Amino acid sequence: MTRTLIITNDFPPRPGGIQAFVHALARHRPPGSVVVYCSTPARSDRGTWRDPEAFDIAQPFPVIRERTSVLLPGPAVRARARRIARLEECDSVLFGSAVPLGAMAAGLRRDGVRRIVALTHGHEAGWASLPGARGLLRSVGANTDTVTYLGDYTRARLARVLDPAAARRMRRLAPGVDTERFRPGAGGAELRERLDLGERPVVACVSRLVPRKGQDTLIRAWPRVRADIPDAVLLLVGGGPYRSRLEALARERGVADSVRFTGSVAWDDLPAHYDAADVFAMPCRSRNGGLDVEGLGIVFLEAAAAGLPVVAGASGGAPDAVRDGDTGHVVDPLLPGPTARRLIALLGDPAAAAAMGGRGRERVAREWTWAGAAQRLDAILG
The missing domain is CATH 3.40.50.2000 (Glycogen Phosphorylase B;)
Structure with a gap:
């Protein structure tokens, strides 16, 4: 069974659409197949969610948090991500957002990770017009197996930036909705x-x-x-x-x-x-x-x-x-x-x-x- 390390800045209890998307993907993976490595929400983000510790304990998978509100692909985060992947025997990695964390893809690959996937959202489509971000997105595309996209708009914006081989490897991955929770008569x-x-x-x-x-x-x-x-x-x-x-x-x-x-x-x-x-x-x-x-x-x-x-x-x-x-x-x-x-x-x-x-x-x-x-x-x- 594939065991996946999800590396993300976007994860509850920090609120938001991307956070809910990444969390739902994790929860829908097979039991025992997910480990999450993420940042810790700032205290100002915690008002309407449970504290991180209580939230993490309730999850059906391990959640490992860095004591920072933003994970950046510096030496310490790179080293810890590679160590978690080894200790947890993860053979695949899913980046919650392609930029900036996808910059760690090459090092994880050298450590033996078999499959690397980077999610994209609206902000990557916007950054595709910035020279510096374009270079980083292109590098992420070259060092991952798949860059995902939400729909036709985001695919078109990103495909112009990635090299042709990476553009051909792109796959659509959009969020779903729990129609039992969101329904007429829900209170x-x-x-x-x-x-x-x-x-x-x-x-x-x-x-x-x-x-x-x-x-x-x-x-x-x-x-x-x-x-x-x-x-x-x-x-x-x-x-x-x-x-x-x-x-x-x-x-x-x-x-x-x-x-x-x-x-x-x-x-x-x-x-x-x-x-x-x-x-x-x-x-x-x-x-x-x-x-x-x-x-x-x-x-x-x-x-x-x-x-x-x-x-x-x-x-x-x-x-x-x-x-x-x-x-x-x-x-x-x-x-x-x-x-x-x-x-x-x-x-x-x-x-x-x-x-x-x-x-x-x-x-x-x-x-x-x-x-x-x-x-x-x-x-x-x-």
């Missing part, structure tokens, strides 16, 4: 009661509050939405450094009374926050000349699994998660008008919105399962 009614939402129409956005995610576009669109749907509520789920600016924008636009900020939400409570909504919207956008893009957006898939129609911004690979016009809509994220029009149409026709959400859930159950992702990883690891 939304109780949450609505707790938040005193009653039967009001709700648009939810689940994400960190940062400029790229587009919560400001939602707030700019909200006066037009309220003009047509006066009792609508915008539920912004998540914490982040942009919150004070978003709160100020809501006051400036005169909609503060209908915009609710939940702050950070525990992982176990996320399904209820989707289930409390009628529509999901995150008009994410690309920033910094394309360096900061949405790789895929697992929140769009979680929302679809919850039976919600989705409004997504046209950033990076986000359109891969939405079948435009069928399971949701893809909008220009820089303009509030397109977002407002789509939200008004969906909130104004609940039957059509529910049908669109139902098609989204069917698609996720068919195409975006963790069982499918686990099978693809099995094949990639050989």
